[in-house]
Amino acid sequence: MKILILGGTGLIGGALEQHLSADHEVECIGRSAFTSQDVLNKLVQDKDLIIKLSGANIVKRWNAAYKQEIWDSRVETSKQLKIALDLLTNKPRIFCASAVGFYPESLCEQPFNEDCKHPGTGFLSDLVVAWEKSSESLAKEVLIFRFGVVLSVKGGALSQMLLPFKLGFGGPVAGGKQCFSWIHIGDLLKAFSYAIEHPEMQGVFNLTSPNPITQAQFGKTLASLLHRPFLLPLFKWQIKLLFGEGSQVLTQGASVVPKKLLKLGFQFDYAESRLALKDIIHNKK
DSSP states (O other), X not given: OEEEEETOSSHHHHHHHHHHTTTSEEEEEOGGGGSXXXXXXXXXXXXXXXXXXXXXXXXXXXXXXXXXHHHHTTHHHHHHHHHHHHTOSSOOEEEEEEEGGGSOOOOTTSOBOTXXXXXXXXXXXXXXXXXXXXXXXXXXXXXEEEEOEEEOTTSHHHHHHHHHHHTTOOOOBTTSOSEXXXXXXXXXXXXXXXXXXXXXXXXXXXXXXXXXXXXXXXXXHHHHHTTOOOOOOBOHHHHXXXXXXXXXXXXXXXXXXXXXXXXXXXXXXXXXXXXXXXXXXXXXX
C-alpha cells in the first residue's frame, strides 16, 4: 500500500513509519504538509491510506494563543485535508488520531468504553468532540483511534518521567488517585497493522490497555522496576503553577477500556502495566 502519515514527526508517527515501512510504501510528513492547500493536494495523490496524527503537544502551559494552536492543529487541518480529498477520484482509507480526553473523569473501577456517547466537560473534551467531528467528515468510513497515554522511552510522558524517577524523585501526582489509561507502543503499532488487515473497522476504537490503573500504582511500578523509592509527592498546586490550565492533563483521569478491539479478537501483547514497563525500560522501546 501507499501510505501517507500526516503530522508524523512525533513519537507515534516515527514509530509507525518504521513499523509500516517493512510491508508498505510510507511517506511521513510533519505539520509542513498543511502550510498550503496546494502542498496538501499533491501529497494525497495516489495514496491507499492516509493516517492523520497532526496535533500540537497538549502537555504544556496553556494560554489563549496556545489553546488556539492546539485546536487549529487538529480541527483546522482536518478541514484542509477534506478539501484535498474532495478533489480525488479514487478515495483512500482514512485513519485519524483522537484521545481518551473525550470521556468524563472516572475511577479505574468504573471504566468507559466506546458505548459512552456523552463527553466530559471542559476544554479537552470539547476539543476531542470537535476533532472527531472534523475527522468524520473526511470520508464515509473513517477509523478513529482514541489514544491513551502511549508508553515509550523514545518520547511522550514516560520518557519525561524516567530521569526524575531514576534520580529517586518519583512520587504520587496530585494525590495519585486519578486513573491512568495507557498503551504500550508495540500494541499501538500492532493495532494499526490489524486495522489495515481488517477494512471493516470503522468508527471510534479506544486504543488503550484493557487494564487502566491509578497514577500512584503506575508510578510505584515504575519506581520498583528502576529500584528507586516512590516517596516525593507532586501537589496539584505545584502542577498548576507549572502548567496553568494545562495542568488538567496531569491531574484529571478517565478509566477507558478497548471493548471494540477485544470484541474483534485483538490480542494485546502488553496488557499489564508491569510487563509493559519492564519491556520498554529493558529493551529501550
